Amino acid sequence: MAAQRRAPAGMLPAVEPIRFVAEDGTACAAPRGFTAPSAELLREAYRRMVLGRRFDAQATALTKQGRLAVYPSALGQEACQIGAVLSLREDDWLFPTYRDSMALVARGLEPVALMELLRGTGHCGYDPEATCTAPQCTPLATQAPHAVGMADALRRRGEDRVVMALIGDGGTSEGDFHEALNFAAVFRAPVVFFVQNNRFAISVPLEKQTAAPSLAYKGIGYGIPSEQVDGNDVVAVLSVLGKAVTHARDGRGPFLVEAHTYRMDAHTNADDATRYRDAAEVERWRAADPVSRLERYLRDREVLTDADIHADKAAAEEFAASFRGRMNAEPELDPLQLFTHVYAEPTAHLMAQREALRTELAGEGV
Structure with a gap:
């Protein structure tokens, strides 16, 4: 009889999501086994979060002006979006969903080209191979097996590059997600599955999607170590994703991270979120705003000044104005x-x- 396999130590996620910064921006006790990112990295995260939020607001406005057919806002998920990008090297691969435009802007992709899919003028406005960024995926979780295939190819080539697949909570209910986890574990593919749990799959709340205590537990059955993190605390997101990426890059196989966050806006501009959630719930999550949370944390450590904040917001406005102006020009098709x-x-x-x-x-x- 074959010997029974035993789960390696450290596979289960923490009982409570990893957190470094409280909702009011004050520091929490550092969680065991995790190290806070450098002040320089957090300063860069703040800059990109401010820019990402302004881009998101501008894209939302463009839908109302008829310049975009649809736009899925990521307002409230800035820590996840920017944390994911800053955890990767430029030559690592990113497999995004339709809601991850903010992450792609933070990665340096040209915003007007990025909007071709949502504008209806093209399938993908950027070069995936040149940017190491797969096309944004609209069907739920179908990019997850693709990410595993890319990761396995990189492993077979002997490259130390990592793949990150961004997935929503709704995507974890799809068969593609589970198949991807199984293949990744069996082939020890260097892929990080980053689940942004924003509580709703369009209008379906989390409690009607799963009975698991946390989506982070989804990895255990496939032999994948997993962790859960406060997705509105970019300090924690960077720390946990940093550990996950290192795990994959060192040849130890896949890792799953669940980030607890919230989608502040509707599913898209075509959705009426007031039909399935109340204003009080939104306000409770607004108190955990990831940008203001990081702002206070960095102020308290004298890493961020009033001048810095003003400069970052001014740069974001300039970026939005340029984006808006070019989007107002009729596309040549x-x-x-x-x-x-x-x-x-x-x-x-x-x-x-x-x-x-x-x-x-x-x-x-x-």
């Missing part, structure tokens, strides 16, 4: 691009369709 990325080798039928459209656009045979 080539309808024939519809056929460009359908197949690696276009079929005869596809080429016939392309020629028919080209003829119609040219006015030939009219």
Whole structure:
């Protein structure tokens, strides 16, 4: 009879989410086994969180002006979005969802090109290979197996690069998520599954999605060490993700992190969140705002000054103005691009369709 496997020590998440900073911005006792990020990294996190929030507000406004077809806001999730990006190297891969535009802006992707998917002018406005960033994924969790495949390829090549898959709480209810975890564990793929638990899968609350004590426990059944973190505390997010990324980069296989956060705005501009949650709940989470929380924490440590705050907000306004101005310009579209990325080798039928459209656009045979 084969010997029974025993779970290695340290696989279970903490009973309570890891936290360094209280909701009012004051410091908590440092959690055992975790180290706070450097002051320089936290200062950079604040700058990018301020810019990310302003970008998010501008993108939301553009939907009301008809410049975007749809926009899923990440307001309230700044610590998760920026924490994820700052935990990776530039040559690490990121597999985002449709709600992670703020993270991609923080990663340095051009915002107007980034909006092509949500504007309806293209499938993906940036080069995934050049940016090590997969296209934003609209179907829930279908990017998770892709992330595992990329991670396994990097492992087989002997590269020390890591893959991070961003997933919402709703995505953990999908079969793709569970298949990805199983493959990642079996092949010891260097991938971090980062679940941003913002409490709602559109209108479905967390308690109607799972009976698990925490989504972090989803990894244990597959042999994946897991942790849960206060997703509105960027100090904790950076610390926990740093540990997870190091685990994967050192060849010890995948890691799962659940961040407890909240989606302050509606699911998208097409959603009415007041139909399934009350204002009091939103206000309770507003008190845990990740930006003001970090601001006070850094002020108390004399890492952030009034001048710094003013400069960061001014830079964010300048960024938003540039983004807004370019989004207000009418896009130049080539309808024939519809056929460009359908197949690696276009079929005869596809080429016939392309020629028919080209003829119609040219006015030939009219």
